[in-house]
Amino acid sequence: MSRRKKRQGHGPRRHRLRRPARLASARDWMASGARVTIRTYAKWFGLDRYTAYDELTMLGVPLSSGDLQWATRPPPVPKADRDHGEPGSSDGRLPPGWIEWGGEPIFPVGFTSGGCPYGLFAWQLDEHEGAETFGADWDLLRQQWRPPGEESMETARPTITDTLQQFLSEQSARLSPRTLASYQEVVYLLTESLDGEGYMALYPDETAFWEPLWRQDSRANSFCNIFGPDKIVDHTERFLGDFLVDTVGATRGLVASAATVTKKLAAWLEEHGYSDPADTRAAIGLAGNAARVLPRAQELGESLNELSDKTKPEAGDEEFDELHVKIARLAPGKMWFAGSRGEIGPLLVPREVSDLAEVGWSISNLVLARRSGGRWRLLQAGSVYAL
Numbered sequence: 134m135s136r137r138k139k140r141q142g143h144g145p146r147r148h149r150l151r152r153p154a155r156l157a158s159a160r161d162w163m164a165s166g167a168r169v170t171i172r173t174y175a176k177w178f179g180l181d182r183y184t185a186y187d188e189l190t191m192l193g194v195p196l197s198s199g200d201l202q203w204a205t206r207p208p209p210v211p212k213a214d215r216d217h218g219e220p221g222s223s224d225g226r227l228p229p230g231w232i233e234w235g236g237e238p239i240f241p242v243g244f245t246s247g248g249c250p251y252g253l254f255a256w257q258l259d260e261h262e263g264a265e266t267f268g269a270d271w272d273l274l275r276q277q278w279r280p281p282g283e284e285s286m287e288t289a290r291p292t293i294t295d296t297l298q299q300f301l302s303e304q305s306a307r308l309s310p311r312t313l314a315s316y317q318e319v320v321y322l323l324t325e326s327l328d329g330e331g332y333m334a335l336y337p338d339e340t341a342f343w344e345p346l347w348r349q350d351s352r353a354n355s356f357c358n359i360f361g362p363d364k365i366v367d368h369t370e371r372f373l374g375d376f377l378v379d380t381v382g383a384t385r386g387l388v389a390s391a392a393t394v395t396k397k398l399a400a401w402l403e404e405h406g407y408s409d410p411a412d413t414r415a416a417i418g419l420a421g422n423a424a425r426v427l428p429r430a431q432e433l434g435e436s437l438n439e440l441s442d443k444t445k446p447e448a449g450d451e452e453f454d455e456l457h458v459k460i461a462r463l464a465p466g467k468m469w470f471a472g473s474r475g476e477i478g479p480l481l482v483p484r485e486v487s488d489l490a491e492v493g494w495s496i497s498n499l500v501l502a503r504r505s506g507g508r509w510r511l512l513q514a515g516s517v518y519a520l
Contacts (some may be wrong), residue, residue, distance in 0.1 A: 152188070152259060159192060161495075164459040164471040171200050179252045181230060181240050184262065228266060231255075286342035289361030293327060296362040300401055318387075319394040324357050326376040327368055331356040334367060362407035366399055369416040373423040374520035378431075385428040392424035423520060426491070430519035433489040437496070437514035440482060444510045450502040453477050453509070460494045463487055470499065477501065480509045494519050 155178055162177070163169050175185040186203035189196060231238050242252040255263070263271045291299070297320050305313050332340065339360075346354040356364075377383040377391060399416035402408040408416075446452075453474075461471035462478070466487055469478030480501060498515030 156188060156192065159188065161459065164461065169194060171203055176242055179242050181253065288359050291361065293357035293360055293362055293365060296407065297324060300398060315390045316394050319391045322381060323372055326372045327357050328355045330371055330376065331364060331368055362402060366402060366408045366412045366416045369395055369419050370520055373420065374518060378516050378518060385431055388427045389424055392420045395420040419520065426519040429489050430494060430517040433486065434514065434517040436486045436489065437511060441511045441513050444512055446502055446512055449504060451505060453501040455499050456497060458496050458499050460490050460492050463490055463492055478509065480511055
């Protein structure tokens with residue numbers, strides 16, 4: 134695929150989520166104890182307040198009577214009126230609050246210090262949202278303002294594979310054989326992660342281009358052999374989090390090596406023009422945080438599993454079984470969890486175990502049990518996710 138001009142006003146990744154993923158992210162955000170209002174929800178996800186009202190209603194969040202002003206979106210401006218534009222509007226065809234930036238319509242929720250808007254782009258709207266916002270013009274606007282990547286597709290030059298080989302080749306001149314072997318291991322795992330999970334972040338048109346090629350020859354047309362280095366930095370969180378924790382079961386030493394190599398790679402990609410400074414800073418910050426918290430999260434997971442091995446279910450137990458929970462509160466020797474059925478706890482643990490944890494971390498496959506009115510006991514705990 135040829136390199137494309139990077140969109141201005143890219144914004145945080147959460148501003149690019151579609152509704153199903155956004156609702157799932159919002160549930161986790163609220164489970165952390167954050168105070169969520171229409172204003173904070175709209176700002177956090179880069180939405181207008183009408184959409185924020187709709188989604189908070191879906192999520193069952195109690196809203197005040199003053200929030201009713203956002204319950205009904207005003208009708209789209211008639212085409213005849215929009216053709217004349219509005220004073221100060223960059224494009225008279227757009228509904229109130231929308232502007233055109235870099236050839237794309239955006240509903241800005243703020244501006245960078247350099248004056249670039251960030252917020253909700255029209256291509257992020259689904260069919261219902263787009264028709265509701267733009268009315269009868271939605272089909273026409275979809276053709277004129279297409280998401281990044283809808284131009285003609287072809288295999289990238291260089292590909293991710295080419296880029297990572299170049300990175301290792303340049304590092305080999307300065308690294309000892311032992312350190313180079315560590316870099317090679319991390320780059321191999323990053324390639325595996327991108328080939329196995331990178332497609333999850335593709336735009337629909339990119340998927341439509343790549344999937345038939347992959348079905349023809351999954352090895353020759355793997356993700357890393359088709360797409361370019363612009364996909365690498367955005368994959369940092371998934372690689373350091375889910376992939377290393379769940380798929381690889383990485384040791385603490387490997388996690389530390391992966392964080393070091395990821396930071397070096399992100400800086401190298403920027404130096405070679407494959408990543409912009411904002412994305413690089415985000416990736417380096419994420420890698421630095423991973424080096425700090427992932428070993429502790431691994432130790433917490435091991436400690437919880439050791440505790441669960443000492444506990445057995447008993448007849449008449451009340452069980453709490455969740456595929457995914459957040460650590461909601463902590464006190465010395467105590468942990469509370471938040472899941473789909475609300476908060477539960479405390480679970481009594483040794484002080485050294487609770488000291489490892491942080492509020493907001495996630496735990497998979499948690500099973501607690503207790504006798505009626507008794508203390509909760511830990512029967513099972515899966516992986517701990519700190520990113």
